[in-house]
Amino acid sequence: MVACDAIVVGGGIVGGSIAFGLARAGLKVVVFDEGDDAVRASRANFGLVAVQMKGAGNPDYHRWTRQSADLWADFAAELEEHSGIDVGFGRQGCAWACLSEDERILKVQQLEQIRAEAGTLGFDYQLLDKAEMADLVPGIGPKVVSGAYTAYDGHCSPLYLLRSLHRATLGLGGRYISNASVDRIEAAPNSFTVNAGGETATAPKLVLGAGLGNTALAPQLGLDVPLRPQRGQLLVTERVRPKMAFHMGRIRQTAEGGFMLGTSNEDAGFDVGTSTGALSAVAQRAVDTLPYLARLRIVRAWAGLRIMSPDDYPIYDQSPRYPGAFAVACHSGVTLAAAHVLNVARHIVAGRIPADLACFSSRRFNVQAAA
Amino acid sequence: MFKQLPDDNAELVTVIIEEQSVKVPSDYSVAAAVLANWTGPSRTTPVSGAPRGPYCMMGACFDCLMEIDGVPNQQACMIPVAEGMSIRRQDGARGVEI
């Protein structure tokens, strides 16, 4: 039996961020995670610190995303100090390409709405016509009708992010137990015991950060974390000498040189298989945007499951029945990693999710249902 | 690195390996042509710049990547030579023209 300060269930980017955040605050953390074959969005995502397309219609979410993006550089530096791993974060912005008049109109509406809702925070963007887009993004294709640029966005290697979160937490005395699927949590106020993967841990705090696994575990803690999977398929090409520093939302060049091309949005349940139709559509869009990509060879294709709440926004909750128990779930776990480490973890240490994050409690779904 | 067994019936083609014109039998793969006229590593890696040459000759290892007729990262062991073909070393990651 390991006595520790906090148990984190889930070792993806979200669980990993919370674990690192708690460990850097001096807590002794034990992370339980599943095995090699688990559904793990953190191993399958695009690596964007994405701002431009986030939060039209939900200013709280936009503000939260912006806050995390602003924290990212400091977070990346501190993570590197602890792990020795450079996650390759760069904040060169996002140059979004619109491939039709409909897309252009939608994009403009979305950006205007974010600006209108942002209030004093403000929101700077540039709308680019075809010629301006061609100047900014050499090699743009004839199908690109216009574009939009924001400087808030960045990207990183999501894989090195996951690895370094684990490394950093271990370096701070944390433990990571893999092949340990949690199915029962013994819960009492400020006392939690988990037995999985041949290890037992007990702690006054427990955080659910188990991605799609949260939904099944939450009721044991008196919490409700409704989530559904949404499949996304991606491609990556052979390595190419550096060509593009910013990302384009659905295209980015990785630090290694490969172009990542994404992504589909599908309801496919828990099936993480790839399909020719979706991947070929991804390839087609990439080629329409940057025709030179047609000549690059694909080295890998894969699919991952996004972690979606009913309104697609994050869920941060604490259990009223079992003080000390928290749940954290979101799409965009890369974007929000900095906020999770530097902000959310602090609140968990303090034992309370503050009022300004109360809008992300899952109680919002019950209110909506009642209304 | 390799020498040719006597083969009087071989039909020859001319290929250009790094500016050098050489005659090779028409049923060579590009990798065979390069190994028979070895002047140094056929590629350097994009990761560390280390020198490499063909290893498996059956399409499995991708260590034979070369620039063939201007197209980078081609598997030299799987592509037959052709008259006038231009063959170059693949130095690190490929570039891509716009």
Add this chain to the structure above:
Amino acid sequence: MSEPVDLAIIGAGPAGLAAAATAVELGLKTVVLDEQTEPGGQIYRAIESVTAKRSDHLDILGSDYAAGLELAQGFRASGAHYLPQRTVWQIDEERNVFASGPNGVEVIAAKRVLVAVGAMERPVPVPGWELPGVMTCGAVQNMLKGSSLVPEGRVMVVGLGPLLLLIAQQLARAGADVAAVLETAPLGNYAAAMTRLPQALMAPGYIAKGRAILAELRDRGVALRRGVADVRLTGDDRVREIEYRWRGRSRREPVDMALLHQGVVPNANLGMSLRIDHTWDAMQRCFTPNVDDWGNTSTEGILAAGDCSGIGGALVAEWRGRLAALDVARQLESIGAEERDNRAQPVRRDRDRHMLVRPFLDTLYKPRHDSLAPPDADTMVCRCEEVRAGEIRQLTTEQNCPGPNQMKTFVRCGMGPCQGRLCGLTVVELMAECRGVDVSEIGYYRIRPPVKPVTVGELATLEEIDAG
């Protein structure tokens, strides 16, 4: 998309060629796709050209090779639709076969698919194996068959397996300067294999052929050193020296080329991309697809035959190909179960008789553990992404990395263009060793299509193909 063919066969080696001839004879509309320019597979590579254009080289390659001509001719005469220079990079759930070739991407719909993609040489992660001038034995044999090229200068042949000796013999015949054959089988293997010898002798020909090769190597003055260990290759822009331990002493010798071989393993990526069930073979140290007696896999409509369904050698591959074709003919109702069984009976008998030699060979040529899981931290494991053994060990023990897929995302092993073909088995052996468990508990990379490179542009055009 056009009418589906009855049977699409991937691979024109002995398994695919025999299957095609049988299938066409039984009235099935059959297509054979292969990456090479000629039929023959690995063993009979370039058999038609060699026979037609340089038949004097048949003496070097030997009678087993020459015998492949009949198979190739039978295939050509059968009327099967042959598509050479086609690289298959995906088979989807509806059994559409996607291939790239001289005509761009082609998609062939099939009622049944036979995967007959053969074997590949097991990775040989010794220090320096990534240097130019270090190649596999099979690679050099390919050059001898396909291009009549012989390695120049002082050549060392290193490793184990029946092919190692066969290729040393062929090279010696071709006039290569084979300085020595360094056999790395642990000496204990020889005693252990002896108990399997009586059974092996019931399989026709193998043991006698092995003895003949050994005798010829001796007559030709090629030294055979047994029990070699700690092989290390050094050099600069190509290999210059080999170091190894033999009879208790370390030795260092100059070399111009080092040829490595540690046996062959199923060429698994295409089958794995189909998500068919595989089982870890603890003796042959590889994953093998689960197939029934006919080659049916766990996925309906997908069969596997030949060395990709478990190493059995060229003749066994041929028979497995025939059996697969017979069952496909039964499934598609061109023959009944009884006719299938009648035709299968002699084929199965031959196959089973020849398989009797395998336990002996597998025991004799079981690689040393340190050939599978390199002890030296600096040894390259993933050649594409340049990941070394020490990193894999460290992440397994210190960071509790749960398996090869997480490992892949952490250190990029298996993420390069070879898609893990040259590192997968080593990574799982290393992880199993660190964890003290069987490789079956570790698993393998999740392999997804495309299993061979296809351009973004080619993939994009499929939208139209799908619609059309």
